[in-house]
Amino acid sequence: MSDLLWITYLGILGAPAIGFLLKGKYKTIAMKVDFIVSCMTWTGLFGYVTSISIGPTLLWKIVFVVGIVWDLLFVIYIDQSDEAIEGLSEKTVKATTVVFSILMLLPLYYGLFRYAY
Structure with missing residues (x-):
């Protein structure tokens, strides 16, 4: 059950970002950097949810x-x-x-913390 909730959470975070990407709304450098950082954190959360080792632990700490x-x-x-x-x-x-924003990102960083440490 918790895996389903985590995957739903990933979808809630990722769907708007992918929509923005497809519509070309990432025009500034800051928005592009935000998208890249978001993709990295989502990947870490995906690794945590699926218990798949993706890269070294030091990478996820960073x-x-x-x-x-x-x-x-x-x-x-x-x-x-x-x-x-x-x-x-x-x-x-x-x-x-x-x-x-902080409330929405708390679960993301909780999972990423658990994955990195």
């Missing part, structure tokens, strides 16, 4: 740290795609985006 740092930097400082929501301030929208 991917874990780099992924967390990149995602925090990207969500907090780099990503400027927040759309205005009527009645809410810009700060409120940004704070909501950051909190939601």
